[in-house]
Amino acid sequence: MMAMLRVLAGIAFAHLWVRARATFVATLGVAIGVGFFLAVSGMMVGSQKDFIRTLIDTAPHIIVRDERRAPTRQPALTAFAGDAVRIEGLRPQEEVRGLKDWPAMLADVRAQPGAQVAPSLSGAVTIGYAGRTAAVALNGVDPRLEGRLTKIDETLIGGRLSDLEARPDGLIISRPMADRLGARLGDTLVVTASTGALQRMRILALIEPEGRAGFYAGDAVAYGLLRTAQVLFTRPNVVNQLHVRLTDPDDARLMAEVLEARWGYKWESWQERSADILNLLVVRNVIMYAVILAILIVASFGIYTAVSNSVADKRRDIAILRAMGFSAFDVQAIFLIEGVAIAILGAVMGFAIGTGLLEILARLPLSIGGKPLVLPLDRGLGQYLIAGGASMTAALLAAWLPARKVARVDPVSVLRGAA
Amino acid sequence: MSVRLEGRGLTRRLVDPEPFTLVDAVSLTVAAGELVAIVGPSGCGKSSLLYLLGLLDRPDVGEVLIDGQATSALGDRARTRLRLERIGFVFQFHFLLPELTAGANIALPMRRLGRLGEAGIEARVDELCAKLDLPDLKGRRPDRLSGGQRQRVAVARALANDPALLLCDEPTGNLDSANTRRVIEEFGRLAHEEGRAVVCVTHDEGFAQAADRRIHMLDGRIVAQT
Known part of the structure; x- marks a missing residue:
């Protein structure tokens, strides 16, 4: 079998060598297709992975809020299930907002493998400085616990989250918000809650939006x-x-689904919170792969032309091989090998081109807001496998279409014509 | 002598572009060790008969038997295998694969059959080259060989798998008189000394005279055997 394959491959390579120029053009087509596939997908997948990593690192993986997905079922509806029950004039019970039994919930989450949890009280406040005011959402956190959950410290300038422990009146706001108010690090702001309560708080650190590319709350x-x-x-x-x-x-x-079923409150995973973005990424990937596959399919036209011309030129050889005792499949295999050889050679050249392009992209002197930016690139083996697999599939199809014609070559007609 | 090849009532018709009978109810036998020449004017059906006998084409009517084995019911794969093992073809034009050396051309059928290892194939190529007077030529490509050498390489390739039946279509049609004589002698030797059944379509009167038997064809029919 291997000896036979060597024979067929030998004939195929000889065909390719004789038509060196056409072989080179077809190979170059595949190489450029694979090269750009790697460059574009490396950039797209790299940015996507970086984006998701930032999304995961910066914010909690699950946020539990004192909300429920559906209103509480009325006892009357349960008591008379199946009967015609109509409830009118229903008014929601006035209750203090907050998570009931949150210490037990905290303990429950901590009992889950690999889980860390931190409580927080969030609400709307107005902050004022030098006659200017702005509305912000204030997150009251335990700095020690919260610091373990997010990488907010990486976005802070002038201080750290843990600084809040030493200064109960400390406040961390975003740098753009501070600019808007005209406040600077160390300035004291007036913070007013919706209840009318008022407190002076000092800026301990600023959140820099460009401190970490990708995610910013x-x-x-x-x-x-x-x-x-x-x-x-x-x-x-x-x-x-x-x-x-x-x-x-x-x-x-x-885990969010399990704990929500147990505790009733809305347990929102990062996937649910970012569903729109994740769906957008899926659409982006579909578009990207469709465009790149189209490039590879166009590249495979070169293989189709090369193999098709080879089949047309070698009708006499096909006839003599058939007369000699080679089956139609054997002869078809010769032309399939030609297509695969071009694809392999093109893919190897394409890997080199793609690696080079990725290297150039990685060294591009880009910056955002004056800060140097290194493009997040995915240079994983997976991209090379996808590029190689896609080009191989396209090449096999491109070679198979003309190779099918081999079976239709009638040796007698060819030999009679040649004679 | 045992019958190596038999054709029974072979008929082959063309319908396109217009109805035409290439071979019309031809029956013949060829024994082992016999050199048979098929002669007749151009277009009388000699080559068509040869393609039927060599299982390259199927008759519309009739049966081809090789060593007593009927072939009409065989599928394409079995007929291909039979060609590979039992039949060697030599054509007017050498039909060597131009990309391969003479030695690689000769080795092709052996490599396809797969009975010999690489060393065995090399030894057989050397043996055939020696037998057909092709010394030191196995490394050359066909375009570096003379017409007579190419045809002898084609004969060596046809003999590679030691076929019992050798079918030749105008094998001397492109050769000068010296090479023609040489090929005629070789075919005589292959039939008489090696016991092969050799059937040659030829226009060459000398070749026909050298054959053990001549089958004369006209308009697709056998009109005489001498």
Whole structure:
């Protein structure tokens, strides 16, 4: 079998060598297709991975809020299930917002493998400085626990999240918000809650939007100490959010579903929170792969032409091989090998071109807001396998179409014509 | 002598572009060790008969038997295998693969059959080159060989798998008189000394005279045997 394959491959390579120029053009087509596939997909997949990594690193993997997905079922509906029950004039019960039994929930999450959790109290406040005011969402957090959950520290300038422990009146706001207010690091702001409570708080650190490319919660987000927020919102011992971080972020969706079923509140995984973005990434990937595959298919036209011309030129050889005792499949294999050889050679050249392009992209002197930016590129083996596999599939198809004609070559007609 | 090849009532018709009978109810036998020449004017059906006998074409009516084995019911794969093992073809034009050396051309049928290892194939190529007076030529490509050498390489390739039946279509049609004589002698030797059944379509009167038997054809029919 291997000896036979060597014979067929020998004939195929001889055909390719004789038509060296056509072979080179077809190979170059595949090489350029594979090269650009690697460059474009490396860039797209790299940015996507970096984006998701930032999404996962910066924010909690699961956020529990004091909300429920559906209103509480009325007891009358349960008692008279199946009967015609109509409830009118229903008014929601006035209740203090916050997560009931949150210490038990905290303990439950901590019991989950690979899970870390931090409580928080969030609410809307107005911050004022030098006559200017702005509305922000204040997150009262436990700096020690929250610091383990997110990489917010990487986005801070002038201080750290843990600085809040030493300064209960400390506040962290975004740098754009500080610019808008005309405030600087160390300045004292007036923070007013919706209850009318008022507190002076000092800026300990600023969140820099460009500190970490990709994810930024927005200008109108501020961080303070949990106890301070509880005082400000007059909700002692109340938390309205739990932030959960997992060792494996992919477990977030399933764990959120399980814990939501157990505790009732809305447990929102990072996948659910970012569903729109993730769906957009899927659409982007579909478009990217469709365009790149189209490039490879166009490249495979070169293979089709090369093999098709080879079949047309070698009708006499096909006839003599058939007369000699080679089956139609044997002869077809010669032309398939020609296509595969071009694809392999083209893919290897394309790998070199793609690697070179990725190297150039990695060294491009880009910057955002004056800060140097290194393009996130995916140079993983997977991209090479996809590029190689796609070019091989396209090449096999491109070679198979003309190779089918071999079976239709009638040796007698050819030999009679040749004679 | 045992019958090596038999054709029974072979008829082959063409319908396109217009109805035409290439071979019309031809029956013949060829024994082992016999050199038979098929002669007749151009277009009388000699080559068509040869293609039927060599299982390259199928008769519309009739049966071809090789060593007593009927072939009409065989599928394409079995007929291909039979050609590979039992039949060697030599054509007017050498039909060597131009990309391969003489030695590689000769080795092709052996490599396809796969009975011999690489060393065995090399030895057989050397043996055939020696037998057909092709010394030191196995490394040359066909375009570096003379017409007579190319045809002898084609004969060597036809003999590679030691076929019992050798079918030749105008094998001397492109050769000068010296090479023609040489090929005629070689075919005589292959039939008489090696016991092969050799059937040659020829216009060459000398070749026909050298054959053990001559089958005369006209308009697709056998009109005489001498």
